Structure formats: structure tokens, C-alpha cells
Amino acid sequence: MLDQTLAHYIGVPPAKIARLLALTQQQIYSDAEYKSWLAQLDSAALYATLPHARQAYETHLPHFAQILEEKYHLSRTPMSAFTLGNWLVGFLEYHDKLIDLSKMHGRLPRQAVIEMLPDMIGMLDDMPQGRADWQRALALMALPLAAVR
Numbered sequence: 001m002l003d004q005t006l007a008h009y010i011g012v013p014p015a016k017i018a019r020l021l022a023l024t025q026q027q028i029y030s031d032a033e034y035k036s037w038l039a040q041l042d043s044a045a046l047y048a049t050l051p052h053a054r055q056a057y058e059t060h061l062p063h064f065a066q067i068l069e070e071k072y073h074l075s076r077t078p079m080s081a082f083t084l085g086n087w088l089v090g091f092l093e094y095h096d097k098l099i100d101l102s103k104m105h106g107r108l109p110r111q112a113v114i115e116m117l118p119d120m121i122g123m124l125d126d127m128p129q130g131r132a133d134w135q136r137a138l139a140l141m142a143l144p145l146a147a148v149r
Contacts, residue, residue, distance in 0.1 A: 002146055005118045009139035010037060021147050028144040029099045038095050041137050046089045049130025053088075057081030060123035064116070072112045092137055101145065113146045 003021055007014040020028050028034050046053075058081035068074045091098050120142070124134045 002114050002117065005121070006139050006143055006146075009121055009135045010143075011136065012037070017143070020143060023147055025144040025147050025149055026099070028147055034140075034143070035095065037140055038092060038098075041092055041140070042133055043089065043093055045130060045133045046092070046137055049127065049134065050085050050089060052127040052130055053124060053134045054081045054085040056124050056127050057084050059126070064120065064123070067116065068108075068112065072109055074108065074112075088134075088137055088141060091141060098141065098144070101141065108145070110146065110149060113142065117142050117146060 003014045003017040007017045010017070016033065020031060020034060023031065061081055061084070091101060117139075121135050121138050124131050124138065127134060
């Protein structure tokens with residue numbers, strides 16, 4: 001199911017996502033096809049609509065953090081809407097640093113990523129502008145977090 005969701009937002013066939021999700025995180029970060037998808041992201045559009053993404057995250061992150069705490073016993077939301085937006089555009093501009101996301105999210109169970117990633121991407125649904133760019137970028141950035149560790 002996650003492969004279909006990510007495929008929808010990234011704009012590729014589900015089989016391509018399934019192939020990547022069968023790899024380790026390190027293998028995904030090194031994968032030529034994954035890297036080409038990252039290179040196709042429009043950084044200028046992401047920067048231009050960053051305030052809209054921050055607002056969407058500001059609206060939805062508290063509920064998301066509550067679910068993480070209740071279901072997975074993970075207290076403390078590690079970032080604010082401001083930080084999440086900034087990190088997304090920053091990491092996507094510096095692809096070689098993306099692997100650091102795996103380290104930062106090491107305590108987050110893979111199952112939590114698999115179950116909650118569609119909702120996290122859906123937080124951006126009510127953006128007045130830039131929704132598709134942001135959803136694609138978030139799906140690409142988070143894809144390795146749902147892979148085998």
C-alpha cells in the first residue's frame with residue numbers, strides 16, 4: 001500500500017517504489033534512479049512556497065505528535081513546522097547529506113513510518129500553492145525511512 005501512495009506522490013510506477021523499499025536505506029541513498037528523482041525537484045518552487053508548507057505543518061503537526069506519543073510511545077516532537085520545512089528544502093538541496101535523516105530518525109520504528117507517512121504527506125493537502133511539489137519532495141525524502149534498516 002505504501003508503495004502505491006509514494007508512487008502517486010512521486011509520479012512513478014508502484015513497482016519502482018517497491019524495488020526501492022526492498023533495499024536498505026544506504027542502498028536507496030546510493031541508487032541512481034532515486035538520485036535522478038531528487039535531481040528533478042524544483043528547489044526554487046519549494047523555497048517560494050515554504051511559508052505555505054510551514055503553515056500546513058503548523059496546523060497538523062501537534063496531532064501527528066500526539067499519535068506518535070500515544071501509539072509508539074515517542075515523546076517530544078523533534079522539530080517544529082518551521083524546522084521541518086527548512087530541513088526538507090535544505091536536505092534536498094544537499095543530497096549527500098540525506099543519509100543523515102536515517103541517523104536522526106533512528107528511534108522511529110519503521111512501522112511508524114510505514115503507517116504514518118501517508119498522513120504526513122497529506123498534511124500538505126490544504127496548501128494554497130505548491131502542494132504537489134512539497135508532497136513529492138516529502139515523499140522522496142521520507143522514502144528511505146520506510147525501507148529496511
